[in-house]
Amino acid sequence: MTAPVRSAASLRPEQVELACRFGSLSLPHPIMTASGCFAYGDKFAPFFDLRRIAGLSTKGISPRPRPGNPLPRICETAAGMLNSIGLENVGAQAFLSEKLPWLAELGISVWVNFFGEDMDSYVECARMLDAGHDRGIDVLEMNISCPNIKKGGIEFGTVPAVAHELTKRCVQATRIPIVVKLSPNAADLPAMAQAVAEAGAVGVSLINTITGMAIDVRTRQPRLATTYGGLSGPAIKPIALRMIHQVHRAMPQLPICGMGGITTGEDALEFLMAGASCVQVGTANFAQPAIGPSIRDELRDLMAELGIARPADVIGCIRPVPPEPAWASEAPEPGSAS
Amino acid sequence: MVTPSPSQFRARVVDTRALVGGYFVLSMEGPAQPAPLAAVIPGQFVMLRGEWGRDPINPRAFSVLDSDGDGRFSVMLKAYGRGTARLCAMRSGEPVTVTGPLGQGTFVSPSAHGPTQLLVAGGVGLPPLHLQARRAAAAGLASRVELLYGGRDRDDLVLLTDFEGWGVRMHLATEDGSLGDRGFVTVPLQRRLQAAADAGEALQILACGPTPMLRAVRAMGLRHHVPTFLCLEEEMACGFGVCLGCAVPVYGDKPYEYCCTEGPVFEARRVRWS
Ligand SMILES: Cc1cc2nc3c(=O)[nH]c(=O)nc-3n(C[C@H](O)[C@H](O)[C@H](O)COP(=O)(O)OP(=O)(O)OC[C@H]3O[C@@H](n4cnc5c(N)ncnc54)[C@H](O)[C@@H]3O)c2cc1C
Ligand SMILES: Cc1cc2nc3c(=O)[nH]c(=O)nc-3n(C[C@H](O)[C@H](O)[C@H](O)COP(=O)(O)O)c2cc1C
Ligand code: FES
Numbered sequence: 001m002t003a004p005v006r007s008a009a010s011l012r013p014e015q016v017e018l019a020c021r022f023g024s025l026s027l028p029h030p031i032m033t034a035s036g037c038f039a040y041g042d043k044f045a046p047f048f049d050l051r052r053i054a055g056l057s058t059k060g061i062s063p064r065p066r067p068g069n070p071l072p073r074i075c076e077t078a079a080g081m082l083n084s085i086g087l088e089n090v091g092a093q094a095f096l097s098e099k100l101p102w103l104a105e106l107g108i109s110v111w112v113n114f115f116g117e118d119m120d121s122y123v124e125c126a127r128m129l130d131a132g133h134d135r136g137i138d139v140l141e142m143n144i145s146c147p148n149i150k151k152g153g154i155e156f157g158t159v160p161a162v163a164h165e166l167t168k169r170c171v172q173a174t175r176i177p178i179v180v181k182l183s184p185n186a187a188d189l190p191a192m193a194q195a196v197a198e199a200g201a202v203g204v205s206l207i208n209t210i211t212g213m214a215i216d217v218r219t220r221q222p223r224l225a226t227t228y229g230g231l232s233g234p235a236i237k238p239i240a241l242r243m244i245h246q247v248h249r250a251m252p253q254l255p256i257c258g259m260g261g262i263t264t265g266e267d268a269l270e271f272l273m274a275g276a277s278c279v280q281v282g283t284a285n286f287a288q289p290a291i292g293p294s295i296r297d298e299l300r301d302l303m304a305e306l307g308i309a310r311p312a313d314v315i316g317c318i319r320p321v322p323p324e325p326a327w328a329s330e331a332p333e334p335g336s337a338s
Numbered sequence: 339m340v341t342p343s344p345s346q347f348r349a350r351v352v353d354t355r356a357l358v359g360g361y362f363v364l365s366m367e368g369p370a371q372p373a374p375l376a377a378v379i380p381g382q383f384v385m386l387r388g389e390w391g392r393d394p395i396n397p398r399a400f401s402v403l404d405s406d407g408d409g410r411f412s413v414m415l416k417a418y419g420r421g422t423a424r425l426c427a428m429r430s431g432e433p434v435t436v437t438g439p440l441g442q443g444t445f446v447s448p449s450a451h452g453p454t455q456l457l458v459a460g461g462v463g464l465p466p467l468h469l470q471a472r473r474a475a476a477a478g479l480a481s482r483v484e485l486l487y488g489g490r491d492r493d494d495l496v497l498l499t500d501f502e503g504w505g506v507r508m509h510l511a512t513e514d515g516s517l518g519d520r521g522f523v524t525v526p527l528q529r530r531l532q533a534a535a536d537a538g539e540a541l542q543i544l545a546c547g548p549t550p551m552l553r554a555v556r557a558m559g560l561r562h563h564v565p566t567f568l569c570l571e572e573e574m575a576c577g578f579g580v581c582l583g584c585a586v587p588v589y590g591d592k593p594y595e596y597c598c599t600e601g602p603v604f605e606a607r608r609v610r611w612s
Contacts, residue, residue: 039580046343067593074575074583076420079393081575085582088594234392263392286576287387287397288435289346 013304018296020311022277023177023202023255025138027054027109030311031268031296034259034282035060035113035141035181036085037232040099041106047289052296055109057205057280058095060143062115063125065091075214075223080233080261081283082212084226087115092128096135104136111139113181122156123169130174140176141257142167142201145183145208157183157208160195171200179257181205182247184236189243190250203255204247205280207240233283237261241274248275248316263291265298275316344578345374346437351428352410359493360416361462362426363403366434370409375438378402380445380470381546381569381603384413384438385577387421388428394420396575397437399598401465401546404472414465414497440577443603445544445567448474448482453540453565455483456530458555460523460547461494466569466603467546468497475504484509486530488523488551492516523547524554531562543567543606556606566606572597587611 018029035057069086103110116122145157155162171178180196184207193204209230214223240260258276263284271279284291349368387397398421405411417426448455457467474483488511489495509526510518519525534541545555546569559566572584577598585594587610
């Protein structure tokens with residue numbers, strides 16, 4: 001057993017300074033909410049004061065409104081769920097005129113998640129959303145892992161050279177910083193992260209949902225109309241942590257926004273320690289709309305207990321498990337060097 | 339209709355009553371002043387979740403069976419899958435997280451001179467129609483609603499004494515013929531629709547139950563040109579319009595509406611079912 005690290009004695013919760021940075025962006029604390037799990041924010045207003053989360057990522061926006069997929073679109077699985085919503089959204093114009101003004105008033109960090117159906121429509125979307133540059137959009141979070149749209153989507157998220165080209169063109173199309181949301185379905189995430197960073201992305205978000213499937217054995221049909229869907233929730237957390245850790249180790253300077261199955265303050269701290277600069281909470285909002293603020297409070301209390309004064313002190317801090325003594329057929333003599 | 343915005347609150351189980359046929363009535367008590375569900379409208383629902391950790395991750399939807407102004411409310415359910423099995427096993431005193439009231443599309447109230455409302459129920463679809471009948475009776479309009487209720491056998495038909503007590507006329511059907519007509523609820527429905535057609539009586543159908551039943555009721559309502567309203571069940575992750583999982587295919591300006599926000603009650607003609 002390894003002794004717990006106490007960077008200092010425990011602190012009082014008020015001694016913890018939760019403020020943190022994502023690249024050049026300052027956040028009051030690391031807890032945001034994730035795309036597709038928070039709509040455009042307004043649906044949550046009855047449940048809590050949205051200023052208690054550090055920011056939010058909107059439902060994915062495309063240049064024009066899109067209808068969703070046929071039913072069934074969701075299905076619960078062990079400690080998670082599959083979805084195949086089909087990236088239904090109001091479109092960039094309606095977002096800018098109807099949704100953004102209210103969001104901008106809140107004064108929290110607004111990340112607009114966006115996508116296109118092909119490379120040109122990604123660029124078109126980035127250009128349209130550029131109108132929000134001085135109207136409250138902090139980040140364009142480019143979703144290159146659309147498991148639910150049929151056309152083209154796959155290579156954007158899995159082939160580094162294609163992701164590089166796409167990122168470069170979108171970066172040129174807008175003054176708003178671009179964060180690329182990577183697909184966990186890519187074979188080599190560090191290579192993807194490097195490709196988009198070199199193309200001008202200011203950071204990466206990971207992970208999006210992992211492609212999965214569920215079957216109804218009685219009807220012999222898939223449980224989703226589209227057969228495959230995206231898996232989210234606590235079931236994917238270990239995979240998310242591994243991927244964030246890999247990307248952080250390969251590119252320690254690249255800001256990472258981590259997500260995938262976060263439901264508690266301790267989950268959030270794990271993500272920071274794996275290398276994320278801030279986190280987003282997704283699926284957990286469905287069961288508990290005000291979970292963002294409670295994760296923030298839990299994180300602060302846990303950091304206090306562990307003597308962690310600032311998130312920056314633990315980002316990517318994990319140490320390897322120490323090696324065991326080499327095996328031998330005889331135990332060493334007591335007192336000999338171990 | 340303007341409905342109060344939903345909230346999420348903690349409640350405690352105060353009573354669990356096993357009915358026949360595997361049905362349960364789960365009574366809970368939440369905050370009293372104000373009681374979030376005091377003004378609940380028949381058809382509105384709540385999302386419920388016990389303290390069962392991360393699995394199952396999402397809450398489950400239940401129509402409100404009854405609620406009072408003091409924070410007490412109940413739902414009726416049957417153990418079906420993972421969530422309902424856990425809820426049916428709950429004991430008095432256990433905490434439940436409740437989100438509600440949810441749903442903007444609700445049943446219209448009966449009126450003294452309006453059409454007679456046929457409340458067509460099956461299985462766990464009874465609660466919103468039970469509440470509709472309770473409210474009608476309280477308003478002195480018990481004669482303006484009639485219950486048409488079908489099940490597998492007599493144990494599948496529950497809370498009948500409530501309807502009797504309110505003086506609501508009942509037409510029952512069981513697949514094995516142990517109570518009422520033998521067959522589906524569509525047997526008495528067909529007879530009732532025919533009688534009304536012969537007498538020139540105006541009707542409305544309000545239905546809630548298993549999807550095959552709703553499909554059959556929709557077809558009959560359309561055929562007889564009777565305004566028909568269906569309380570639909572779709573799989574829901576959130577219940578308040580965020581996940582977009584609960585889409586209902588409709589005719590109109592857009593291909594889908596949302597069961598949790600625009601429903602759960604939809605006009606049958608607008609529902610895009612084959
Ligand atoms: C508006 C609304 C009101 C409802 N009111 C009641 C009520 O008053 N009483 C009651 O007992 N139940 C009611 N339900 C249904 C209840 O929410 C489902 O029984 C429940 O979601 C199933 O949960 P489970 O954990 O038992 O099954 P799970 O283990 O989640 O699922 C078992 C199987 O059922 C499927 N399934 C899950 N949910 C649904 C659903 N909603 N419709 C169709 N298939 C589904 C799953 O895909 C799976 O195949 C209502 C549902 C809605 C949407
Ligand atoms: C219903 C649903 C819809 C989603 N829609 C989007 C989307 O539009 N764009 C996107 O980038 N990610 C989308 N996601 C992915 C989430 O933002 C998040 O990356 C993923 O669910 C993992 O986090 P979680 O386990 O906390 O949910 C969606 C997830 C869910 C469950
Ligand atoms: S259940 Fe989530 S949108 Fe209806």
